[in-house]
Amino acid sequence: MNAASKLVIRNIGLILSGMVEKPLLDGDCLVALDGKIAGVGRERDLDVGHPDTLIDARGTALAPGLIDSHVHPVIGDYTPRQQQINWIDSCLHGGVTSMISAGEVHLPGRPKDIVGLKALAIASQRWYENFRPSGVKVHAGAPVIEDGMEEQDFKDLAEAGVKLLGEVGLGSVKAGDKAKQMVAWARKYGIQSTIHTGGPSIPGSGLIDKDVVLEADADIIGHINGGHTALPDDQITCLCEQCRRGIEIVHNGNERAGLLAMRTAFELKQPERVILGTDSPAGSGVQPLGILRMIAMLSSLGNVPAETVICFATGNTARMRGLDCGLIEAGRSADFALIDRAQHAPGKDMLASIAQGNLPGVGMTVIDGLVRSQRSRNTPPAEKVPELVKAPAAAGGGGH
Numbered sequence: 049m050n051a052a053s054k055l056v057i058r059n060i061g062l063i064l065s066g067m068v069e070k071p072l073l074d075g076d077c078l079v080a081l082d083g084k085i086a087g088v089g090r091e092r093d094l095d096v097g098h099p100d101t102l103i104d105a106r107g108t109a110l111a112p113g114l115i116d117s118h119v120h121p122v123i124g125d126y127t128p129r130q131q132q133i134n135w136i137d138s139c140l141h142g143g144v145t146s147m148i149s150a151g152e153v154h155l156p157g158r159p160k161d162i163v164g165l166k167a168l169a170i171a172s173q174r175w176y177e178n179f180r181p182s183g184v185k186v187h188a189g190a191p192v193i194e195d196g197m198e199e200q201d202f203k204d205l206a207e208a209g210v211k212l213l214g215e216v217g218l219g220s221v222k223a224g225d226k227a228k229q230m231v232a233w234a235r236k237y238g239i240q241s242t243i244h245t246g247g248p249s250i251p252g253s254g255l256i257d258k259d260v261v262l263e264a265d266a267d268i269i270g271h272i273n274g275g276h277t278a279l280p281d282d283q284i285t286c287l288c289e290q291c292r293r294g295i296e297i298v299h300n301g302n303e304r305a306g307l308l309a310m311r312t313a314f315e316l317k318q319p320e321r322v323i324l325g326t327d328s329p330a331g332s333g334v335q336p337l338g339i340l341r342m343i344a345m346l347s348s349l350g351n352v353p354a355e356t357v358i359c360f361a362t363g364n365t366a367r368m369r370g371l372d373c374g375l376i377e378a379g380r381s382a383d384f385a386l387i388d389r390a391q392h393a394p395g396k397d398m399l400a401s402i403a404q405g406n407l408p409g410v411g412m413t414v415i416d417g418l419v420r421s422q423r424s425r426n427t428p429p430a431e432k433v434p435e436l437v438k439a440p441a442a443a444g445g446g447g448h
């Protein structure tokens with residue numbers, strides 16, 4: 049590995065912190081060392097000398113890289129669900145720098161016996177740890193729990209490096225009491241859990257209603273707005289009110305129900321619980337701009353400032369999921385999206401254009417302090433685009 053590498057981003061027009069309690073930060077400059085944020089604020093107050101990578105943000109906004117809290121990857125940058133390649137690279141062009149698997153359920157011939165599902169989870173965790181498509185961090189290896197699993201199985205999984213459960217309810221465990229026991233075993237060994245909420249997603253999956261969700265007590269109320277079919281409104285508000293778990297709203301769900309869940313979180317004064325995902329690949333396809341679309345939808349139809357909604361897809365998720373990215377503060381991973389108002393979008397500035405329902409344009413992404421993409425091939429073109437003034441001399445090609 050190289051000696052300490054330094055990244056400087058100057059002329060930042062707006063800093064989006066990812067912190068829902070304070071979504072905007074003062075400053076125009078950020079310095080990162082060895083892929084971690086070292087300082088943020090005014091350029092005159094920071095040590096900006098001798099960078100290996102220098103970015104002139106040209107007045108664009110710096111946000112933490114977006115986190116998709118709910119994806120269904122299988123292997124590499126290929127999904128069998130819709131027979132697409134390079135879908136993760138396409139999401140990077142939508143500003144997504146981290147993804148969290150809710151189960152590698154689309155693997156053809158997915159093993160459902162216990163030793164087989166454990167082997168798959170361990171292998172998935174490894175292959176995404178060893179290979180990051182276009183630099184995107186894919187947190188995968190999320191087993192779908194099945195009847196007959198015992199405490200030792202969760203201990204084995206944790207010891208082998210598995211940190212997530214796939215959506216509870218996609219396997220044979222659909223009853224609240226059984227799910228509760230297994231979620232508790234997972235938690236005991238440090239494995240995070242999420243649960244499918246709502247009607248069946250595809251033939252073969254089943255209904256998980258609010259009573260099962262509350263009894264199972266998984267860490268995340270997975271797609272509270274359905275994946276695709278939502279629960280009745282009174283069950284959604286009840287889920288928000290009767291537990292303190294994460295309220296995950298997904299693109300491939302019911303948009304009206306998503307707005308209801310978000311509004312309920314605000315009524316409860318618990319906006320820090322709201323996190324965003326796409327639940328893609330799925331029957332609805334792959335949405336490279338899905339997280340940006342969620343941000344624009346929730347901000348515009350829900351009348352929530354864009355800078356706050358962006359926190360749902362960054363800091364909220366990072367805090368809830370224990371990730372080291374998602375917030376602009378010293379020590380965090382230098383994972384960013386540089387964005388600006390789309391060309392010809394209405395609204396006095398980028399935040400106003402998002403609040404009117406328009407997507408911003410992505411001009412650059414950075415992961416671990418390295419530039420991974422420049423002007424997005426997928427978003428509407430941004431008015432202003434950052435310039436990569438200096439890049440490391442012998443870059444290893446990125447993507448590793």
Ligand SMILES: [Zn+2]
Pocket residue numbers: 215244245249270271275
């Ligand atoms: Zn689901």
